[in-house]
Amino acid sequence: MIEGKVNKGSSHLVQFAEEELRAIQESTFDAIFTCSLDGVLTGIWPGAARRNSHLDGLLGCSLNDVVHPEDLETVKAFISKVKRLGTVRPGPECRLRQLDGSWRWYSVNASLVCGVDGEPLYVAGVARDLSEQKETEKHLKHLATHDYLTGIPNRYYFDGALSRARRLAKEGTVSSLLLIDVDKFNLVNDLLDHDMGDRLLTNLSRLLKSQIRRDDVLARLSGDEFGLLLHGMAEAEAEKVALNLCHIVKERDLCPVLEGCDLRFTVSIGVAEINGHQDVRQVLSRAGAALHMAKMAGRSQVVVAYANERMFSRLEETSRLIQIVRGADREGRFQLFFMPVVRSSDGAVEHYEALLRLRDGDGKLIPPATFIPVAESFGLMGDIERWVVAEAVRFLVKNPQLRLYVNLSGESLGDKEILNFIEEIVQTTPAIHGRLGFEITETAAVRDLMSAEQWVQKLRSLGCRFALDDFGSGYSSFAYLNKLPVDFIKIDGSFVRSIDHDPERHALVKGINQLVHSLGKRTISEYVENDRIWRLIREMGIEYGQGYYLGEPSPLPQDMASESTELDPRQGIKRR
Incomplete structure (x- = not known):
């Protein structure tokens, strides 16, 4: 009789616990999971409106097959820590494989579940989808480091790239900086309009980008001035690149406007080598001085800021x-x-x-x-x-x-x-x-x-x-x-x-x-x-x-x- 009452009471407790768990699952947008002690996913509950239903196919898979290879060691260390401490919050951010083979970002919290005798049974936790957040962060980072008009990196990004190039130069890998300025750019804004000026800058950035290597960095530094970082290239080769760019820009119609009105534009370029002996500010100053001399010499000119008497004598003059x-x-x-x-x-x-x-x-x-x-x-x-x-x-x-x-x-x-x-x-x-x-x-x-x-x-x-x-x-x-x-x-x-x-x-x-x-x-x-x-x-x-x-x-x-x-x-x- 007592036993029956106990059994009946236990049955109600189990039912209550199941209802409570179901209510939690339906009210959260996060996925709930269980994982065996040897790293196999034994249970997945997608959460409200089955928002994480794309995780269903991962049931029964080992963490080795689910977690991105670059994140696997971090996740295994996290599971070991859960086994040792019982509860770890917050856990790591990691990428999990989807049914279509793509990867999505999640943050994970977990606790160790033990039996009545204290023996560890499995790990239970919550996985929150961070993909939208990551995309937003990526977009904001792009806005902060790229030019809104041309879509190429901005001055902030370029300064970081120059600093990295200087560190590499101190280790023996020289690079070169090109400062590129549009000749007579005000003509477009004054004679035509600012929309046409924007079109010219956009076309120019696309043309320049099509002429450089994948590892080189092109950035818009200010109105009509661009910076180009040529990785692993000394000033002699950089001068050849600059001369080629001048020629290509001169030959290309970047701003077609009216029939019979030929408004072909040119660029002037200053070149300075990044050899590790000067900081970023000094390199920019040398390239700027070379650009200034190029514009003084006329349109479509290239001047290299050679670190020798020739350059300094011109500056002194x-x-x-x-x-x-x-x-x-x-x-x-x-x-x-x-x-x-x-x-x-x-x-x-x-x-x-x-x-x-x-x-x-x-x-x-x-x-x-x-x-x-x-x-x-x-x-x-x-x-x-x-x-x-x-x-x-x-x-x-x-x-x-x-x-x-x-x-x-x-x-x-x-x-x-x-x-x-x-x-x-x-x-x-x-x-x-x-x-x-x-x-x-x-x-x-x-x-x-x-x-x-x-x-x-x-x-x-x-x-x-x-x-x-x-x-x-x-x-x-x-x-x-x-x-x-x-x-x-x-x-x-x-x-x-x-x-x-x-x-x-x-x-x-x-x-x-x-x-x-x-x-x-x-x-x-x-x-x-x-x-x-x-x-x-x-x-x-x-x-x-x-x-x-x-x-x-x-x-x-x-x-x-x-x-x-x-x-x-x-x-x-x-x-x-």
């Missing part, structure tokens, strides 16, 4: 020029030279172009092609052009019959302070009204078309005139000409200098002149170097000429106002 330029206005080493622009109809001087000259500490002239690029690169053109404008105004006041045109750099077109300076000096000097003009290059105007248009409109309203310099040397689209209300278009001298013996150049200059006239503007021909060119210029109907044949740059005489003008009967040129 750049530093010397910077010091000379910075003190030139205070020390009186700037000087204006003047080159005449001559009318083709009667040989009279229409106006003079004011050309800047610089003397070093010994009084020797430094060519503009040497110091102007340095001044532009290091933000010194603003002060230089203030001096030039002020000096030109002084000459105009002193010589009321004179008309002068001053060159403005591309750096000044977006500088409101320089515009305000010129506005003020023109407004407060009424004697120069209508006699001061400015020349802006075609490439600078196109690069920042909006700023250039505002510049021209504002200063024209104050009586200043404008000429577009070096026309034809930059880009083959003429659409922007209508937006720039300039008075003169100067045909680039590289076309003009050979028209006396090159029929194609002759036809090209003639066509440019007709196009400019159709837009209601006048033309000036540069590089008039002999009588034959001057005759052809006049036959084409080009209104003005400039060149060494018509007058070389020279200091303006103080008594210029009193000089007589004589006609040279041989050439029809009035010479002063």
